[in-house]
Structures are given as structure tokens and as C-alpha cells.
Amino acid sequence: MTGPARCFKPCTVVLLFSASLLWMAPSRGEEAAFRMPEYPDLAPPPPRSQAEVAALLAGGEAAEAGPAEQAPLRIVLVAGPKDHGKGEHDYPNWQQVWAKHLPRVAGTRVETAWEFPTAPQIDAADVLVFYQHGDWNDDRAAAIDPFLARGGGLVYIHWAVDGRDQHQALAQRIGLASLGGGISYRHGDLDIDFTPGAEHPIARNFRRIRWIDETYWKLAGDPAQINLIGSSIEEGRPWPQFWTIERGRGRVFVSIPGHYMWTFDDPAFRTLLFRGIAWVARRNIDRFNELVTLDARVE
Numbered sequence: 001m002t003g004p005a006r007c008f009k010p011c012t013v014v015l016l017f018s019a020s021l022l023w024m025a026p027s028r029g030e031e032a033a034f035r036m037p038e039y040p041d042l043a044p045p046p047p048r049s050q051a052e053v054a055a056l057l058a059g060g061e062a063a064e065a066g067p068a069e070q071a072p073l074r075i076v077l078v079a080g081p082k083d084h085g086k087g088e089h090d091y092p093n094w095q096q097v098w099a100k101h102l103p104r105v106a107g108t109r110v111e112t113a114w115e116f117p118t119a120p121q122i123d124a125a126d127v128l129v130f131y132q133h134g135d136w137n138d139d140r141a142a143a144i145d146p147f148l149a150r151g152g153g154l155v156y157i158h159w160a161v162d163g164r165d166q167h168q169a170l171a172q173r174i175g176l177a178s179l180g181g182g183i184s185y186r187h188g189d190l191d192i193d194f195t196p197g198a199e200h201p202i203a204r205n206f207r208r209i210r211w212i213d214e215t216y217w218k219l220a221g222d223p224a225q226i227n228l229i230g231s232s233i234e235e236g237r238p239w240p241q242f243w244t245i246e247r248g249r250g251r252v253f254v255s256i257p258g259h260y261m262w263t264f265d266d267p268a269f270r271t272l273l274f275r276g277i278a279w280v281a282r283r284n285i286d287r288f289n290e291l292v293t294l295d296a297r298v299e
């Protein structure tokens, strides 16, 4: 966000899967780069331990063989121009890296969009993931409302929650939204309490997680409308940092953290975003688990 300068007949199915894997399969030399290419010139947080990651992933479901899991999951990753310093809000690099690696999970198809998906992309998509400087207007409403009504899934990361002068309208769709830089925010040591989301599949095994990233609070919208997943204490009281909301048949997952690019290389953060993508698509919540530690900041 604005502020200090630092400031996801059987033969036919098999053929479709094979085609999608060939389409986005990384070449051999690129396989080991699911890490964000640039960090800020600051000390990164310590890597997460293998034991902590194993505890977060414990109790996962085996991949289901039902019809829903056999159909390709079609994701559009939406980015936009970079608006912060090195290693912050790096929407373009996030889009490149995630578009290359999400399709490693069988039955996952990824497309990319700049600023906003095209109408054909939205028509074909199961999930739209927005990581960009957000915006809202009548054209976006006219595209997103029918998408949600037919059961589409939305994921909003960090500054994508900015609705600018249409923040109330964006909040009606995603729960809470920002009026430009008029909200409160803090960069630094986060201690997110996932107790509110203890019964939600996205937060399975999560209790408290620390990151070095950014919180927002004092967003527009009605907190009573959201399903709170995780909160942060700011100015003496808890504020939503992760939540879901359902609109018609559509589902939405929001993560406020996502300022520093090292956070995207953290297995705990990846787990939440991957589960968020799977949950809004009504798929196996653990379908992306093989990517949680791939080239991640874990030891």
C-alpha cells in the first residue's frame, strides 16, 4: 500500500491432463526456482523449521478421485505494475514464478492477466487470484458479480484490497476493503492469531504464526459479514488479517499479509494461500501440498 518508501470418458480426462502438463511444464533448467527472485535489502526472517511445517500439514486429505478433482482447476493470476521498493509488492515476479509452478500440480491450468482478466478468461476460470494494487469500478463489478453468482472463487492478496474511492462497493464483494492509503498499516514483526479460524479448513493446524510483513486495519466494510480466519493486535485490539466470505455461490479468501516477497517463500504463508485457492474452488484443500516446501525458506 501507499506509505513509507519501504513501504491458484477416462481416456479423455487423461489426455486433457497430459496436454495441460505439457503446456506449462517448466524446462529442466528452471525447475528449482519457486523462490521470489528479489528480496529487500533488509535482514530476512529466519527460515521455518521442517517440524513446524510438518505440523501445519498434518492430517491432510489424500487426493480425491471424485469428479470435481478430475476436472482441471483453471486459475488466472492477476498482477499489475510494481508500486513499491525492491522485494516489496513484486506483483510481476510473483505472477511469473507462480504461473510456472502451480501447474506442477496435476490438473491445474494457469493463465495470467495484467490489471484485470479478459472476459473469456473470466468465463473459463474457476479461480481469480489478485495480487496488485487493487481497484474497483462498475466494469469490474459487472464482470465479478456474475462470476461469483455462478460459483467462481476469488483470492485477494495484500494491496489488492484497495477499492480506492469505490472501497464500499469492493467491501460488499470481499468483506473488507481499503480507501486508498487512508487505512492504518504497520510493517514489521507480525504475530497472527488463528484461533478465530480454528474450525475452518484453511486454518487447520494453525494457531499462531509470526512473519515479518505488513498488517492493515481500519478497513471499510462490516466485520460481522466475514468469517474471520486470523487476526493481529493493533492499537490494543484484534483486527482481521485473513478471512473468507461467501457471496451467492461464490467464495472469497483474503490475505492482508503479502508485502515482502520473502513471505511468499515461507511454507506457512504458501499453505494458507494454496488452501485458500483450493477452498474457494471447492477442491481438496491439500491439493497443492507438494509445492509448500518446494524451494521454500525452510530448514
Ligand SMILES: [Zn+2]
Pocket (backbone or CB within 6 Å): 001, 007, 089, 158, 159, 214, 258, 259
Ligand atoms: Zn504493503
